């Protein structure tokens with residue numbers, strides 16, 4: 001069973017730039033911003049103009065909500081009360097599968113995994129799931145590992161074997 | 169060399185003790201730090217006519233400090249900022265001095281960084297009972313990812329993956345800076361540690377252990393900047409501002425995590441300008457300071473500022489290279505990891521003291537520049553301290569640098 005987050009201790013306040021994104025998660029859609037002029041995509045939707053062409057003519061792209069773990073941390077000490085019962089938990093930066101652009105630009109998002117930290121590894125595929133909160137207007141995205149791949153990189157294993165060759 | 173190189177100087181430094189808790193206002197602490205900096209320089213309140221500070225909505229203002237101390241200012245400004253702000257305020261002071269807006273400028277930071285507002289939003293008693301997420305926090309608080317340790321940890325983890333080095337490289341930084349703190353009577357943590365001590369310390373957020381994380385303290389610190397001509401009349405040998413860069417940003421600064429390489433940080437964009445302005449190369453640098461909010465942040469700044477190649481800092485720092493009497497001593501006061509936490513200004517202060525040859529250590533004659541260089545006896549003054557490269561950053565997205573030179577340079 002995934003460890004629960006006590007959403008009653010968290011209040012999300014959408015704003016002008018983000019309210020449609022939160023409307024998206026409420027409908028179980030994982031959106032990223034997309035420029036209507038040049039097609040560039042970005043996350044989070046806090047930024048109201050295109051980082052490539054500076055256009056403010058912007059919309060949304062509905063992703064499939066699938067990606068690969070690019071990096072992660074294991075939080076063992078809760079700072080936000082909602083997570084007191086969740087530690088240890090994994091926050092991952094996830095590179096979305098369907099947002100790669102021709103010039104190599106990628107879109108990465110972040111979120112909490114439902115999986116144990118021993119399961120987490122850079123390179124693993126994940127997909128989004130949605131969790132209801134006490135606020136009917138706010139649905140929180142969360143991520144779960146969907147498979148194992150050869151060469152996935154786990155921190156504890158890396159430390160135990162004394163590091164390894166460069167991967168980049 | 170730049171047109172302004174060596175034309176302006178740091179002439180006074182001062183700070184309160186690192187306290188937890190201070191049980192004082194940020195105004196009271198700032199007045200103490202500014203007074204000590206004036207006394208250090210041999211300046212009176214009537215000599216000061218510019219004052220700037222940086223803060224995070226957590227501190228007093230220049231106007232309050234000036235009013236308290238009877239200083240009539242021709243210029244004052246308080247900016248929002250944490251790490252990398254001191255060096256930016258020094259750059260800003262050079263512009264004000266050059267243009268004639270002020271003649272002697274104080275820059276300060278005052279923060280109850282432990283007993284008041286803590287980084288990442290943690291309240292003094294522990295976790296935030298009910299958190300409200302608006303603005304940027306909509307996209308981190310909801311996933312329990314708020315503190316600098318949690319945020320930097322993401323880049324650090326990818327760094328370990330990409331480079332193949334382990335957290336033993338982080339340990340080298342903790343050991344070096346703690347050793348320097350052991351030679352600094354002002355430091356909070358003075359017991360030397362080993363790499364194994366680091367490896368045994370408890371996790372805060374993997375890949376960071378407790379000994380990877382800086383102190384949180386209540387403190388104020390101040391420096392005074394003026395012209396070379398004025399500096400020669402003052403109490404100490406002047407320390408010359410040779411070059412730098414100030415709050416240089418990466419692309420996509422507000423959201424680091426879609427950049428091609430997470431650990432390619434802002435310093436990469438600045439160091440050639442700083443070194444060009446100063447007319448120096450890396451081999452001219454006798455010692456460094458490196459913003460050590462975490463051990464990892466020091467590691468990555470060495471790469472960003474060209475002291476070693478990308479991915480090689482782990483190898484570079486092995487064997488105590490950053491320790492006093494080795495090739496590239498770093499953070500000689502103990503830094504944020506072991507001395508205390510001032511959002512960077514303390515690094516500049518220590519560098520000034522080293523360049524004056526007046527590190528305030530256990531040597532009885534330190535105030536006259538008389539040192540034994542006996543580390544067992546608590547001397548932390550470098551024998552050769554002519555050029556220092558001070559590196560600072562906010563998040564990965566923002567960085568500053570200040571190259572300083574002593575009178576022998």
Ligand SMILES: [Zn+2]
Nearest residue numbers: 035038050053
């Ligand atoms: Zn565009």
